Amino acid sequence: DIVLTQSPALAVSLEQRATISCKTSQNVDNYGISYMHWYQQKPGQQPKLLIYEGSNLASGIPARFSGSGSGTDFTLTIDPVEADDIATYYCQQSKDYPNTFGAGTKLELK
């Protein structure tokens, strides 16, 4: 299985930049596309797609969110952070089955 590693938590101040990393145990690129996706989950709610294929912003998601990276190293950036962004963020790969998620990074206010 492809293992995705995320830091458990990140403390950030409002209006600052948050950088959340995700490292994979194997290359998740294929045909020049990164099979890496990012989700946001707030307490008591279902997850919401933010970024697909490494850097594509999902419909309705503010441009404060961006994704980058390739191969085995990926980053979700929120700039600037707003109060509504306090949540847990998950990366997920769809290169291979089983599709796997990172353990999540909880974004907290400093």
Next chain:
Amino acid sequence: EVQLVESGGGLVQPGRSMKLSCAASGFTFSNYGMAWVRQAPTKGLEWVATISYDGSSTYYRDSVKGRFTISRDNAKSTLYLQMNSLRSEDTATYYCTREDFDYSSSHWFAYWGQGTLVTVSS
């Protein structure tokens, strides 16, 4: 508006069965692969199973293979998950998701239902 509404969760004893349903609306159901993703209490997300748009292909995580069956009825725009021989470790909120895709075979979980809680306990 895309809507996915799960039902069928609840309390079930170990070893027993349960069937989840997901009613889809707001899109052409038969054009999309669908998946179940679960989340144990206070834990992270875990992919469970995927079914292709026409039901011809299915994929399962190893821990549910042989016990769970994903299926769909395109005429009813409904996704199912039949769960047999349930174990305590299957306790989780089960989310129905729509898989969006491109022609490189990449896919992602674009829409999620609100989830249905399955508790396996005696």
